[in-house]
Amino acid sequence: MAAVKSKDTTPEWVVRRLVHSLGYRYRLHVAALPGAPDLVFPSRRKVVFVHGCYWHRHACRGGRSMPASQVAYWKKKFVRNTLRDARNYRKLRRLGWSVMTVWECQTVAKKRERLAERIARFLG
């Protein structure tokens, strides 16, 4: 059988499962909100973004690595991404939403317990 990478192992699925196991209900990718947050908790007015470290330039090793070629092009693209993120967070906060970012590197198995605590605190 072909080794198909299960969609259930993506960072977003990890977060969804955690949130679900904590007993919270959410909506997905609400396009009407700035940045179309990955998980939306309308009654709490809270949103969670699940970001890939590389594309969204997390301050971890994965987010600092650069492609081998066309570095100037990618740098510009990365700057655009981070500026867009910051702009969306600002817009959301202005609309009264609280924003939490979960980074891909925080969803690995050994960090999940801590992540669950963080999420519970944020939504609490």
Ligand SMILES: [Zn+2]
């Ligand atoms: Zn990271």
